[in-house]
Structure formats: structure tokens, C-alpha cells
Amino acid sequence: MTLILGLSAFYHDSAVALIDDGRVVAAASEERFTRIKHDAAFPKHALDCCLESIGATASDLDYVGFYEKPLLKFDRLLEDYLAYAPRGYRSFANAMPSWLRTKLRLPREIRQQLGGKLKHRVVFCEHHQSHAASAFFPSPFQNAAILTLDGVGEWTTTGWGVGQDHRMELKQDIRFPHSLGLLYSAFTYFCGFRVNSGEYKLMGLAPYGQPRFVDLIRKTLIRVHEDGSYDLNMDYFTFGHTLRMSGSKLERLLGTKRRLPNEPIRQVDMDIAASIQRAIEAVILQMAKYVHHQTGLDSLCLAGGVALNCVANGRLLREGPFKNVWIQPAAGDAGGALGVAWLIWHQLLNHPRQANAADAQQGSLLGPAMDEATEMKALTDRGAVVESFADRAALDRRVCELIVEGKVVGWVQGRMEFGPRALGNRSILADPRRPEMQTTLNLKIKRRESFRPFAPAILEEHAEAYFEMGRMHHSPYMLFTFQVQPSRRIPSDPSVQGIERVRQSRSDLPAITHLDYSARVQTVCQETNPRFHSLLSEFFRQTGCPALINTSFNVRGEPIVRTAAEAYRCFMATQMDALVVGNHLMLRNDQPETAPTAGHHHLSEWIPD
Incomplete structure (x- = not known):
């Protein structure tokens, strides 16, 4: 060994x-x-x-x-x-x-x-x-091109190379301060979100805006060469020498003041988000074309923080030159x-x-498993009211009945996920068919901005009936967006503008369909996560719908929960209706008025990002 x-x-x-x-x-x-x-x-x-x-x-x-x-x-x-x-x-x-x-x-x-x-x-x-x-x-490819994109490491911010058999080599790089990751973070900061955590928000806000600044960004802020390499115009950015990402010069260029974190989101913020998202996507596509030309390979592997931009990844998969794309979940x-x-x-x-074509990353379920018996005994000793099920199928039926009734369920099973996504072992689950569920989850459970989209977890065997998967038949890590099938779309009302558009139904799965008819899809297969697959299968049997909303089991500003005690505290501190830990079900209305707080950690105050 x-x-x-x-x-x-x-x-x-x-x-x-x-x-x-x-x-x-x-x-x-x-x-x-x-x-x-x-x-x-x-x-x-x-x-x-x-x-x-x-x-x-x-x-x-x-x-x-x-x-x-x-x-x-x-x-x-x-x-x-x-x-x-x-x-x-x-x-x-x-x-x-x-x-x-x-x-x-x-x-x-x-x-x-x-x-x-x-x-x-x-x-x-x-x-x-x-x-x-x-x-x-860990990719399923014996040979592949490699693209790495992030803020900055030592000097490198972007690199490409080749992996062959058991060796890999980076061939070319772009160096600090020229960085796609830092460019995106600068606009995250400009739109009033926290750098290194608010980039998801900027991506989620983008479909609400018009990319009217994209030509200005390409002309003034970033120069892209034929090989996909690029230079930033550092006259407009201050991250090289201050604790801020940008200053007054960028405000003058864009014709608006930077939004402060406690201020309302404006239409101009939506337009800026749409513009930088479109600009970043174009650069990534240009780089991919160059790397494909240089390597002649059919498969591409991605990593680095920018590789978590699932909207750009979706475009790369649909429009890029590579037949296959695999992205490191973490x-x-x-x-x-x-x-x-x-x-x-x-x-x-x-x-x-x-x-390993089957997935050497093992579904990214790589974290330590909870000690179910010990952790549940600690909760019951402190007063938690628990119903235990000897038959998992019976538990699945009961949980799905709750979800059908419109309940929100915390779901904790086995080993925790490695990476930023909850993939069915530390998740909050709900019914994607309910139009009000996106707002309910954002405001009452996650306590975050109402415009933030949610992702569907769907049985892999039914995914193509709901989403335009194209070349990709599975997406186990929520790293790509796919368009909802046209037959399932609902036309939007053009008279509704701004953030209010979040309340419009855009498909027969309204709670997971974003403004542009996209969704960040997680496909679930029996081999990778049999427990989660079993629950989804039962929901399909009860409703004819093979998908659930799957969002991470945490609130804004906190990491995803690890233990049963952390899950219980989060469950009781929010408006979740039920909690499942292993084979044990806890209903909110059955719990004592003073919730047990096993362990020594406490939920943080709800501090806005």
C-alpha cells in the first residue's frame, strides 16, 4: 500500500x-x-x-x-x-x-x-x-487536452496542456495580472457581491440583463488574440496594488457607480452581469478552439475556479470543438x-x-461518512423526535409524499460530497413543479437573493426528455447548463421586467427553469448514488416527474452541513418542514419548542454577502 x-x-x-x-x-x-x-x-x-x-x-x-x-x-x-x-x-x-x-x-x-x-x-x-x-x-479519457482557468496561482492564471496515459504537461500559459478569474471577480465586486463567493450570484443575475456593455468590455478592458490569449487593460483595475478590485475609472467607463452590498440591485447591474458573462464565454470558446487546433484531440478536461461557471461550460459543450468535456467537480x-x-x-x-469510464471521482462522494447511530442517539437524547424506518422503500414513500404536499426536506446520507455542490448526500430537496418553490427556498430556507436559480437532480434515464442534452448523456456534477426541451417551455410575459420576472413560470418544471430556459442539471444514476436514485425513482412513481430541486444543505454565509447535529440546527433555524438523516425522519411540527443544539458549533447570524 x-x-x-x-x-x-x-x-x-x-x-x-x-x-x-x-x-x-x-x-x-x-x-x-x-x-x-x-x-x-x-x-x-x-x-x-x-x-x-x-x-x-x-x-x-x-x-x-x-x-x-x-x-x-x-x-x-x-x-x-x-x-x-x-x-x-x-x-x-x-x-x-x-x-x-x-x-x-x-x-x-x-x-x-x-x-x-x-x-x-x-x-x-x-x-x-x-x-x-x-x-x-480522474477523467474518463486516456488522452485529452487540458485547460486551467482561475484567478491566479503563483504567476499563471490560464494554462493549457495535454494529458497522455499516466503523464500530463502544460504547454502554454497566461500570467498575472491578466486573468479571466480576476476580471470576473472585478465585476462581481462592481455589482456589489463578495469576491470569491459572489461569482455565482453574478452568473445567476446575468439572464435578467441585456449585454449592452459587451462591446465596450471587448474594446476597452480585454484584448483577445487569435490563439485565445488575452491582455487586460490594467488602467481600469486596482487588484494588482490595492485591497479593492476596481476604482473610479471603471465607474466612469460604465457610466454608473459601483453598487454597494446593501443597496438594491439595479437594471444596470443586471446588464453589466449579462455583459461580462457573455464576454467571458467568448474568450473561453476562443481558447478552446485554439487548444483543439493545437492538440487535435477530441476530449477536453477543465479545472480552476472559472471552470465552475456552468453557463460558460454549457456553451463550450454545445458550441465548442471538443466532442467530450469533463470538469473536476472540486x-x-x-x-x-x-x-x-x-x-x-x-x-x-x-x-x-x-x-475509468465509470467515474474515477466516484460521484465526488469522497468525504467521511457520518456515524449515524451515534449522531442520532445524541439528537434523541437531547429531545429530538424521530421516526425510524427499517424499510428504506417505506421511508422513500413517506418523504416523497411530503414533497408532493409542498414540503421542503433536508436530506443527509452517507459520505459527504467533496467540492462546492451538494449532489444528493447533504441536500435540501423540494418539488420542481411548484412555481412558488424558488422564492420559498431562497427567502425562507436559504435566506438569499430571490433571483438565485435552483438546480434539478433528475434520473439519468429520463434527462433527455426534459433537457436538450446534445452530446452529453450524463451530467453528474451540476457543472453544465442545458436548455429545457422546447415542448416543455411556457412563453414569458414581456410586460414584466426586472427581478419580478423571477415569479414567472417558464416550463412545466418552473422552480428550476431560469429566465433563459436553462437549468444546471445533475443527472443521477443507480451505480454512482443508489440511495439518491432510489428516492428520485419513488418520486417518479408517485408523480410521473423524475426530477427534484436539489440545493446544498446550508444557509447563506455557512458551509454545507457535515453532521446530523449541524443538519438539525439548520433544519430548526429555517422553515424546513422535514429532515431525513439516514433512515430517520424528523418532522418540524413534532419537534420540541426549544430545539436541541448538540455539539459546540452554532449557526452564524444572517450576515448579507
């Missing part, structure tokens, strides 16, 4: 991944344990729990890899500061303490955190190498832990690789 630990830590979304003889056996983000969104601390809790889940300790680790090269990153920070000095002093001064205390001494820090039990030196790879490896090695920094572990196994240790 060769046990390899991959780490991403100290910058954003700390995580661990364990690979045992080439197979990923556990992966988890630290935020799920500390309840601190995007926790950047050393992932001690995630590591301990992942090791425990496979019956191992730190002394069993054969190799440890870190997902980027801190000295190279520090070189960029220094060079950037000198280029802008003295304007960047505040940003530089804020960054220095953590660098001097920890980041420049990472080998020592990692050894100390692991109790001095490492058998070999720590392996460091470049940030975009870890992204590329996380995309290619495409952001957390997935780098997987990437560096696979790099060690395949490229450092030279182990062969046979592509």
Missing part, C-alpha cells in the same frame, strides 16, 4: 485528499469541520477525520504533496509590489505577517502539523499543474489537493493509468 496525502492550505479553501495505490479514498475541505467559510487554515480536522475514516494515521503516510510553490508565489508578490510601489504598500503590509510566520516555512509547518512523522520530503508542484492533474487523471483550490496527490502517484512514482 502506498498512501499519498495531497494538501491545499493557507490561501483559500484548505483541503486534503488521500490516494491509496492510485485510488482516491477520502477528500474533504476544512470549512466543513470548522464551519468557517473558505477556511484557509491548515486542514487538521479534515485530515484527522479522513485518516480515521480509512483506519490510518499520519505515520502511515508515504508521500505528502502541496498544491503550489510558495516561494514562486512570494516572488510574484514582491515583484508586483515593486512595480506599483509605493501604491501597493497597504496590500503588501497586510500580506506580509502570514508569509513571514507560515507561508515561507511551509515544509517545516507541514512536518510539525503531521507530528514529524513524514517518511519523505514534501513535494511541491505549481498551482496550475495541480489543477491540470485534478482534471485529467474545480477550485480545494481540488488542488487531489491534483498533487495524483501527480505524485503517476508522474513522480511512474505508475500506469487506465482511464
Whole structure:
């Protein structure tokens, strides 16, 4: 047995991944344990729990890899500061303490955190190498082109390369400050959302607007070359030397002030969102055409934070030159832990690789499983009223009856997902046929903006009857948008404008159909997640509808729940109607007035993003 630990830590979304003889056996983000969104601390809790889940300790680790090269990153920070000095002093001064205390001494820090039990030196790879490896090695392709897109690693912001058998190589890159990820984040900031968490909101807002600024963006802010490479006009951005993304010059160009986070969303914000989304999509398509021309390969693998833009991914799948596209579900920094572990196994240790068409990522159900018996006993000891089912089919029937009645159900099963999406094991479920359900979930459960869309989880065997899947017959990770079949669409009322359009039904699954008739689809198959497939099958038997709303089990500002206790607290703090943990059902109306609060973590206050 060769046990390899991959780490991403100290910058954003700390995580661990364990690979045992080439197979990923556990992966988890630290935020799920500390309840601190995007926790950047050393992932001690995630590591301990992942090791425990496979019956191992730190002394069993054969190799440890870190997902980027801190000295190279520090070189960029220094060079950037000198280029802008003295304007960047505040940003530089804020960054220095953590660098001097920890980041420049990472080998020592990692050894100390692991109790001095490492058998070999720590392996460091470049940030975009870890992204590329996380995309290619678990993909179903023996050979594939690779595209990595994010904010910035050490210097690289965008890269492409080739994976062949058990090796991969990046061929060409684009370097900081020219970055699609930072460009999109600058507009996220301009529209009043929080950088590194509000990009989903900008993408969700885009269909409400008209892309009337897109020509201005292409002409003034980003110059795209024939090979898909690009340059940003840094006169309009300040992220290189301040703690802000943009300043007054961008306001003058767009003819409007930046929206502050507590201000209402304006039509101009919707138009700006539509414009930058359209511009980003065009660049990605141009890059894909160039990479396809250079490699001549039919398959493409993607990773990096920009690869979570499911709208762009949908266009790439429909309009791009590649026959097949696979995207790492944990495409952001957390997935780098997987990437560096696979790099060690395949490229450092030279182990062969046979592509797994069935899914080497195992549905991304890679987190530790809950201890159902122990956790449920803790809840019942504190007063939770529980109905337990010996027959899972009977539980499925009861849960689906509740959903048909319009109830919202929290659903917690088995191993938690690795990555930002809930895929049926830490989910909130509801009926997609109900027009009011999108607003109900956003305002009463998730406590977030009313315009945010929800995704459908649908039985894979019925997906094409509802969505124009094209070349893609399965989409297990919610990473692509697909158009609702024309026969299922409902024409919209053109007299309704602005955010009010969210209340219009646009298909016979109104709660998951966005303004542009798109949906971020998750297909569910028996082999990958039999428990979730069983529930969806029962809903189909009862209603003739093979889909449910599937959204992550959390509220705004908090990570997805991990344990039964966290799920119960979230259940009682919102207006959820029922909670299922394993084979146990809890109904809201049966619970005591004072909900038990097992454990020591508490739901955060509802702080707007």
C-alpha cells in the first residue's frame, strides 16, 4: 500500500485528499469541520477525520504533496509590489505577517502539523499543474487536452496542456495580472457581491440583463488574440496594488457607480452581469478552439475556479470543438489537493493509468461518512423526535409524499460530497413543479437573493426528455447548463421586467427553469448514488416527474452541513418542514419548542454577502 496525502492550505479553501495505490479514498475541505467559510487554515480536522475514516494515521503516510510553490508565489508578490510601489504598500503590509510566520516555512509547518512523522520530503508542484492533474487523471479519457482557468496561482492564471496515459504537461500559459478569474471577480465586486463567493450570484443575475456593455468590455478592458490569449487593460483595475478590485475609472467607463452590498440591485447591474458573462464565454470558446487546433484531440478536461461557471461550460459543450468535456467537480483550490496527490502517484512514482469510464471521482462522494447511530442517539437524547424506518422503500414513500404536499426536506446520507455542490448526500430537496418553490427556498430556507436559480437532480434515464442534452448523456456534477426541451417551455410575459420576472413560470418544471430556459442539471444514476436514485425513482412513481430541486444543505454565509447535529440546527433555524438523516425522519411540527443544539458549533447570524 502506498498512501499519498495531497494538501491545499493557507490561501483559500484548505483541503486534503488521500490516494491509496492510485485510488482516491477520502477528500474533504476544512470549512466543513470548522464551519468557517473558505477556511484557509491548515486542514487538521479534515485530515484527522479522513485518516480515521480509512483506519490510518499520519505515520502511515508515504508521500505528502502541496498544491503550489510558495516561494514562486512570494516572488510574484514582491515583484508586483515593486512595480506599483509605493501604491501597493497597504496590500503588501497586510500580506506580509502570514508569509513571514507560515507561508515561507511551509515544509517545516507541514512536518510539525503531521507530528514529524513524514517518511519523505514534501513535494511541491505549481498551482496550475495541480489543477491540470485534478482534471485529467480522474477523467474518463486516456488522452485529452487540458485547460486551467482561475484567478491566479503563483504567476499563471490560464494554462493549457495535454494529458497522455499516466503523464500530463502544460504547454502554454497566461500570467498575472491578466486573468479571466480576476476580471470576473472585478465585476462581481462592481455589482456589489463578495469576491470569491459572489461569482455565482453574478452568473445567476446575468439572464435578467441585456449585454449592452459587451462591446465596450471587448474594446476597452480585454484584448483577445487569435490563439485565445488575452491582455487586460490594467488602467481600469486596482487588484494588482490595492485591497479593492476596481476604482473610479471603471465607474466612469460604465457610466454608473459601483453598487454597494446593501443597496438594491439595479437594471444596470443586471446588464453589466449579462455583459461580462457573455464576454467571458467568448474568450473561453476562443481558447478552446485554439487548444483543439493545437492538440487535435477530441476530449477536453477543465479545472480552476472559472471552470465552475456552468453557463460558460454549457456553451463550450454545445458550441465548442471538443466532442467530450469533463470538469473536476472540486474545480477550485480545494481540488488542488487531489491534483498533487495524483501527480505524485503517476508522474513522480511512474505508475500506469487506465482511464475509468465509470467515474474515477466516484460521484465526488469522497468525504467521511457520518456515524449515524451515534449522531442520532445524541439528537434523541437531547429531545429530538424521530421516526425510524427499517424499510428504506417505506421511508422513500413517506418523504416523497411530503414533497408532493409542498414540503421542503433536508436530506443527509452517507459520505459527504467533496467540492462546492451538494449532489444528493447533504441536500435540501423540494418539488420542481411548484412555481412558488424558488422564492420559498431562497427567502425562507436559504435566506438569499430571490433571483438565485435552483438546480434539478433528475434520473439519468429520463434527462433527455426534459433537457436538450446534445452530446452529453450524463451530467453528474451540476457543472453544465442545458436548455429545457422546447415542448416543455411556457412563453414569458414581456410586460414584466426586472427581478419580478423571477415569479414567472417558464416550463412545466418552473422552480428550476431560469429566465433563459436553462437549468444546471445533475443527472443521477443507480451505480454512482443508489440511495439518491432510489428516492428520485419513488418520486417518479408517485408523480410521473423524475426530477427534484436539489440545493446544498446550508444557509447563506455557512458551509454545507457535515453532521446530523449541524443538519438539525439548520433544519430548526429555517422553515424546513422535514429532515431525513439516514433512515430517520424528523418532522418540524413534532419537534420540541426549544430545539436541541448538540455539539459546540452554532449557526452564524444572517450576515448579507
